[in-house]
Amino acid sequence: MNLNVQDFVTKLQKEFDKYQSECFPVRSPEFFCLELNGEAGELANFEKKSWRGRKINHQYFADEAADVLIALMNYSNSRKINLAEAVDRKLQKIEKRRLKMEEKKKK
């Protein structure tokens, strides 16, 4: 991952940690994990409705996507996950696998 993106994610995660600890009660990782999945479910519900042909205001998707990001930040902080490092490590694995599959296709 691009170093600037890593720096941005690190700063963002720290800002959320500061905001959460200054303004809200302490919650467990389990609480935030359930919250994250609840928010992802709300987003999925709007997508399901959209897929079935209902007109959904774009702001609803944006609001739920924001809730997912906020919940992910809070979960990662409560679980002491360095998200920038975790994403970087994961992207390296994905890229390695992708290149391997590309090589297989050439043979």
Ligand SMILES: [Mg+2]
């Ligand atoms: Mg929501």
